[in-house]
Amino acid sequence: MRNYTPLVTLLLIYAVMIAIGQGIQGMWQPIMLVIFYIAVGQALNIFLGMTGYVNFGYVALLGVGAYGMAVALGYYTDLGLIPALTLGFILAILLAFIVSMVVGGIALRLRGAYFAIATIGVNEGIKYLILGGKIWGGSSGIVLSGILRKAYGAETMRFLSTVFADAGLIVVAILSGVITMYILNSRLGYGLIALREDEDAAKVMGINVRRYKQIAFVISCILAGLIGATAWTLKLTYVFPQDVFAINYTVEAIVIVMLGGAGTLLGPVVGGLIYALLKYYLTIAFPGMQLLILAPLLIIVILLFPEGVVGYLAKAARGTRFEKFVR
Amino acid sequence: MLLKLEEVTKRFGGLVAVNSVSLEIDEGEKVGIVGPNGSGKTTLYNVISGVYAPDGGRIFFEGKEITNLPAHERTKLGIARTFQVPRPFGSATVRENVAIGAMFGRANAGVDEALEMADRYLEMVGIYELREKEAKLLTPLEKKLMELARALAMKPKLLLLDELLAGMNPQDINRILDLINKVKEEENIATIAMVEHLMHAITKFAERVVVMHQGSKLIEGPTMEVLNHPKVVEVYLGEKLKIG
Ligand SMILES: Nc1ncnc2c1ncn2[C@@H]1O[C@H](COP(=O)(O)OP(=O)(O)OP(=O)(O)O)[C@@H](O)[C@H]1O
Ligand SMILES: [Mg+2]
Numbered sequence: 394m395r396n397y398t399p400l401v402t403l404l405l406i407y408a409v410m411i412a413i414g415q416g417i418q419g420m421w422q423p424i425m426l427v428i429f430y431i432a433v434g435q436a437l438n439i440f441l442g443m444t445g446y447v448n449f450g451y452v453a454l455l456g457v458g459a460y461g462m463a464v465a466l467g468y469y470t471d472l473g474l475i476p477a478l479t480l481g482f483i484l485a486i487l488l489a490f491i492v493s494m495v496v497g498g499i500a501l502r503l504r505g506a507y508f509a510i511a512t513i514g515v516n517e518g519i520k521y522l523i524l525g526g527k528i529w530g531g532s533s534g535i536v537l538s539g540i541l542r543k544a545y546g547a548e549t550m551r552f553l554s555t556v557f558a559d560a561g562l563i564v565v566a567i568l569s570g571v572i573t574m575y576i577l578n579s580r581l582g583y584g585l586i587a588l589r590e591d592e593d594a595a596k597v598m599g600i601n602v603r604r605y606k607q608i609a610f611v612i613s614c615i616l617a618g619l620i621g622a623t624a625w626t627l628k629l630t631y632v633f634p635q636d637v638f639a640i641n642y643t644v645e646a647i648v649i650v651m652l653g654g655a656g657t658l659l660g661p662v663v664g665g666l667i668y669a670l671l672k673y674y675l676t677i678a679f680p681g682m683q684l685l686i687l688a689p690l691l692i693i694v695i696l697l698f699p700e701g702v703v704g705y706l707a708k709a710a711r712g713t714r715f716e717k718f719v720r
Numbered sequence: 721m722l723l724k725l726e727e728v729t730k731r732f733g734g735l736v737a738v739n740s741v742s743l744e745i746d747e748g749e750k751v752g753i754v755g756p757n758g759s760g761k762t763t764l765y766n767v768i769s770g771v772y773a774p775d776g777g778r779i780f781f782e783g784k785e786i787t788n789l790p791a792h793e794r795t796k797l798g799i800a801r802t803f804q805v806p807r808p809f810g811s812a813t814v815r816e817n818v819a820i821g822a823m824f825g826r827a828n829a830g831v832d833e834a835l836e837m838a839d840r841y842l843e844m845v846g847i848y849e850l851r852e853k854e855a856k857l858l859t860p861l862e863k864k865l866m867e868l869a870r871a872l873a874m875k876p877k878l879l880l881l882d883e884l885l886a887g888m889n890p891q892d893i894n895r896i897l898d899l900i901n902k903v904k905e906e907e908n909i910a911t912i913a914m915v916e917h918l919m920h921a922i923t924k925f926a927e928r929v930v931v932m933h934q935g936s937k938l939i940e941g942p943t944m945e946v947l948n949h950p951k952v953v954e955v956y957l958g959e960k961l962k963i964g
Contacts, residue, residue, distance in 0.1 A: 580824075583812075583820050587820050590809035591810075594807040597801060598870070602792070
């Protein structure tokens, strides 16, 4: 019936990753890169994986989340560290919520490919709004390092951009997984799977498909905003519109979800691991050529596992004692 | 009165698929809906269940107007249907498919209760052993049985069956008809409408028959009387009238 056991697998993977990162010299940065990609996949999966709708504006939500945190720390520094940080998380969530309510409210009236096309403009739209409107520093972005050092001291700033930023991202990544597991076991999850498979039949079965899509969209977007706030603003201590509204992250997130298994709990974890490690080590081994090698490798994996690696494993595990650990 | 259609019309471009049809179905009735291919039976179901908004006319359910109500809200009120061409949620298991009916239909069950109900209804229609299978892997016949279980699990007041029995062998047809009659009594499903081409199933099941012809209601009345009516015989001339 309801099964939360796959969370054990999920937490175990995080424990191993963190142990490797802490225990082996030089492994922390690659591990954090992996966790960033896992988080990005996990948050997108809640919408893409559960509904089958492609959100091409995804990275814009990381972007507005990053700005939410940057605005709080940069413009409300005087509130003090803890209040400013708290405000940063609130703003990240709030901005992601507002953008996703508006975009979802309009674009989710459209079906399938039309929705995807409608969301392409979202990212560019917000980017040019900030650039053209000279909002939040316009093209010069918000640079926090000087402000933070002056207000809270160099020691605190370093703590914020290393330990706190990394811990924050790990919490958001795990939280995304826990939320996914909860959704998969709830009426919401059943409703989403139904509408992903056949939206018209789902309506006739009594599912308010517009509302369900919107809920999944908003949850996915808010988690994306929190990733932007931690992995970008806190970690890098600056935000530039050209950096945070870069569409390649959207494409990478989609690849991770498909690679790992859309709509599964562990898919983004496996997808993120494969993608980030390949990218990281190919960049070191074949600098400049990494995409040329990465793309065909990814295509091979997707051809071998059309339902994603975890989709495949979950089926293979059926009837064995591992069944309840894989989802 | 459970369901009432007032001069309902549905067009597809120039084609009038349902032409000013008025129809009343009382609580507890067993109604058969027949008519040649393309006469508008499925479209009528689509308009009743909210897949299409009608181009004209009004629809009432339990006295309340539902003409402009979205499909999912009609379902909550107690309308359930099966599809002529089954529409399983392919990647979900058979049990999950039926549970979805129990969760979002009038039954409005929680997840655990819905999964238990799913097992019960799958047992009832005779495909319990398939419950862990992905729905897309079922045979067409098994899909139809799953759709019946899914519709029953919704605990509807009005159940609309669209050629559920087509393609089944005589034993299955009799088993399913008996099952439907039994469930109707035990589970208190007020009313069942059945679209069928199989006349012996209609004569066995329906107390009243509505005949559709080119989008319009040709005639309605007590089953045997209607099926032997000269107008009906004429409409079906050239078609194989399968009175069993
Ligand atoms: N979505 C649609 N778009 C265009 N035309 C349609 C559509 N649905 C049905 N039609 C047309 O409307 C008419 C009625 O079709 P409908 O499916 O309601 O008939 P039916 O009585 O259910 O037939 P059958 O016994 O073959 O199932 C047909 O001419 C059909 O081609
Ligand atoms: Mg039909």
